[in-house]
Amino acid sequence: MARILVADDDSGIRSLLLELFEDEGYEVDQATNGAAVIDALRSVAPPDLVMMDVRMPDVSGIDVLRTLSEKGDRPLPVIVMTAYGSASIAIDAIQYGAYDYVTKPFDLEDVLLRAGRFFERQALANEVQKLRHLADGDPNEYIIGNSPAMQDVFKDIGRVARTEATVLITGETGTGKELVATTIHRNSGYAHGPLIKVNCAALPETLLESELFGHEKGAFTGAIAQKKGHFERANRGTIFLDEIGEMTFATQKKLLRVLQEREFERVGGTVSVKVDVRVITATNKNLPQEVRDGSFREDLYFRLNVIEIYLPPLRERRDDIPLLVEHFLHKHRINASSAPTQISAGAMRMLVDHDWPGNVRELENTMERATIMAQGGVITEDLIT
Structure with missing residues (x-):
């Protein structure tokens, strides 16, 4: 169980908090001055949390925080206790690195609540560290979440990653659809190959087809040489098509052929190019409604929606x-x-x-x-x- 140091020169306060925390199963130590707090926090086995009065003889609570913060010992596992009306002191304590503060006379349930929040945050920080160690590739590119909704997402990723199935990732803007696509690729049989990311909404209609499928020399004005498209570049790997709902009907038709036959022709070309590519798409649109409205091909939707992974918004x-x-x-x-x-x-x-x-x-x-x-x-x- 966690260990808490109660620091106050008032023996009554120390006894009250000692009983409170011990009843909750915490191990509790006591100190009567700031110097003892500094020594405890710099010891080989420091307390997990300090409940400390700001006004103590010898070295005050603020002096303790100032000393520790100057030495770079931040963030500090300290909740300070201040007298009612000492708002400026509480603000100083927070600025010097204290986690939180309570005012005297305090509500014991509030004290327990704030201590509990501190330990919850420590657990979260530890979880982040574990995720960092487990991360594959860039440590800033992995999915964070312990909620039931995200656990479902993780299970879905685990189920589909090792298959070759086409995946449709749905969810609002900013929910992390690209990260999910990256995670699927890194854990798939195509992980040894490239991951090519294309934002379909970022390219004008006249360029998207050429960017995806390439073009032959002379196919259009400015096509001075043959160019491979993203599908060829993604061969034996994965292509991620973000904002798939923005694709025009003409390009949708060509994409459907790639999904069905694994081949296509470059723009202006007649020779079929065969590819082995895993296709992952994403959208923030309601594609079934787009199908009903006639702006998205129904046959393509069914091809893309072999497996759907829904990313919940942060508010959920x-x-x-x-x-x-x-x-x-x-x-x-x-x-x-x-x-x-x-x-x-x-x-x-x-x-x-x-x-x-x-x-x-x-x-x-x-x-x-x-x-x-x-x-x-x-x-x-x-x-x-």
Whole structure:
């Protein structure tokens, strides 16, 4: 069980918290001054959490935080206790790296709640570290999530990765569809081959067909030489077609032939080119509705939708937000050797409560901006808004 150090020169407060935490199964030590707290946190076996009064003889709680933060010991596993009305002191404590604060006289249930949140966050940080060690390839390119919805996604990925089935990934913008495609490729029989990513919405209609299937010399104005397309480049690998719902009918027809016969002709060509390519597509559109509206081929939809993986929006998996926040704190820290920025409990609550219409992408942008503004300090509520 976790070990908590209670530091206060008031024996009554120490006894009260000792009984409170021991009743919850924690191991509890006591200290009467700030110097003892510094020694404990720098010992070989430091406490997991310190509940510390800011006003103590010899070395105050603020002095403890200042000393430890100057030595680079951040973030600090400290919840400070302040007198009612000492808002400025509490703010100073957070700025110096304290995790959270409570005001005296405090509600015991609130104390337990804040301590519990601290340990939950530590567990999340440990989970991120484990995921980093398990990550294949770029440590910033893997999927984060422990929620039931994401566990279903992981199971789906595991089922389809080793097959050759065409996969359709659906979900709102910013939910991580490209990461899912990358994960499937890396765990598939095509992992030794290339992964070619194409955003169908980023190319004009006149260029998309040529980019996908290549062209012969003289096929159109400016075609001064033969060019291989993305399907040829992806041979013996995977092609990921993002925003597939933006593809024109003419290009849809040619894609359907590739899926059915594994061959195509370059633009302006007559010779069939055979390919062995795994096709993964993604869309934020309702393709069945697009089929009913006549803007998407029904036969192509059925070919693409052999296996569908739905990515839920972030508002439907709020339990994953703290884990994502920890990941982005590490990813966007000031430099590779610096400690990650710390986030206050209040700021974390704001992040969890937000609806995130831009999903994970919006959350990452918010965390990157807040990390830059915090400059290695503490991300507080004002840096989130």
